[in-house]
Amino acid sequence: MLYLAQVRKNDFLDQHQLRLLARQEADNLWAIIPEEAFILLGKGKIMSENLLVLVELSPTGDIQRIEDATNWVLDLVQNYLTIGITPEFLQHEAERAEHWRQSLTLQNQDLARRSLELEARREQIQALEESLKREKNGYSQEES
Secondary structure: OEEEEEEEEEOOOOEEEEEEEEEEEEOOEEEEEEEEEEEEOOOOOOOOOOOEEEEEEOOOOOEEEEEEOHHHHHHHHHHHHOOOOOHHHHHHHHHHHHHHHHHHHHHHHHHHHHHHHHHHHHHHHHHHHHHHHHHHHHHHHHHO
16 A cells, blocks of 8 residues: 655654555545554665655555655646635535535436326326227227
């Protein structure tokens, strides 16, 4: 699983560690890790303190890959922040989509109601036609 982490120095153990900040849930979905979670890098692994990194962990929690997160952060800035995608914008768009969905649901319900009304009227017309045919046949038989 992929994590965004920050390199920290653990003075007590005299080695560097990673503080996990966020976890990738899906391709474009990340979750903030609210509690402090650390992974020791091990003795001899020296990295710049406060450096942001992307770290891939195995299911057992072992570090499989670490890379500098600079390019990843710059991609986020370029893809989302240079065109004005803000949390407020996303909230507004989500509200618009919800209003649109509700409107479509109401329109669909109205169409279904109209369809039922038309079907009922069609059945009434068919019944009336049958009734008129019977009356016509009844008059025709009386005249004979």
